[in-house]
Amino acid sequence: MSESVTPPASRRRRRRVPRPAVLVPVLSMAALVAIDLVVPRSVHLGPLLAVAPALTAASAGPGTTAGVGVLAVALQFLLGVARSETETPNTAVQVAAVAVISLALVLYSRARSRRESELARVRAMAEATNDVLLRPPPARLGPLRIGCEYRAAGEVAQIGGDFYAVVRTREGTRLLIGDVRGKGLDALDDTALLLGAFRSASHLDLSLPGLAAHLDAALEWSNAQKGAGEDFATALLVDVPDAGEDIMLLSCGHPPPYVLRADGPEPLEAARPAPPLGLGVLDPDAWTVERYAFRPGETLLLYTDGVIEARDGEGAFYPLAQRLALIGGREEDRLARRVVDDVVRHTDDRLADDAALLCAYRAPG
8 A cells, every 4th residue: 555645744734824814804894884884875885895705715715715705795785784775686686796706716715725735745745755865965974064955946846857865985975966857757767766876886886987887877778678768867976085185076967066165166167077877978988087176174065957057037047156155165064055045036936947956064174
């Protein structure tokens, strides 16, 4: 039997209706009734009572909307009584109109509530799946303090193709970040494959070129099994030895990482990047490892293209280097979250692509 994904207890609590959702419509109806009773009899404001359930339906559930609708219908009828017009067709039509509009708004509110519940379930399932695949690494591995953050794009938290992982090796710590082409189940399948191949190879003592070839072969095999020849993934492989002050980096078509130094962020541009994984690279020289300085007190930041390709309302890309210079490279493990939050603000909370970050701070001493 499959297990259902249940949101945390705090999310399962019944949503409380904000007071303005009821207070404003009720006050508006009271104001309309008061005004209708003092204006000339030729002026009929009663039909405007239908505005109250409309306001309620925008932010409250069907039960609250129905209650405000019933009150609007009752007030419309009482206005007819006050005007001694209950026997006229005009009053009956007005009461019926408010009742029909209120019923339609209750149905709308019910549909909206169901949609919100479905979105909540989808988000919970996506978060649970990502928690399994992208399980957070330990906060500390050897001399490194690790931080990570993943933010899905869109209203529905889709399962995207961004991934990261960290494992210990015999001589230090190995980091992986990447981005699978596409979204949905195909991207999820390739993501799971690459993460599984990366983690299972941690005990094989492979070099970075050997690991890249291993991942490339795994994804190429998956393409052959699916009959697809265009699935690929950009990736960045990094070895951080416990001893020394250097790191080894192998880029497979992935955006360059940054090292946040005392004098500012420095991009580690690969001189000879390899093609993305899954394209069946045959030339062993394509897997080129490059060495860079990474000293105690510095932070290494890896990210996916959803960060640097995030646009604001005017179409400007997120200026990662400039923002890193302002955010700084402090050692707190919340650095990745601060950067992602900054990216979201840059896009006015409209991310067009998933964004993932992985940072490693080398502690002094």
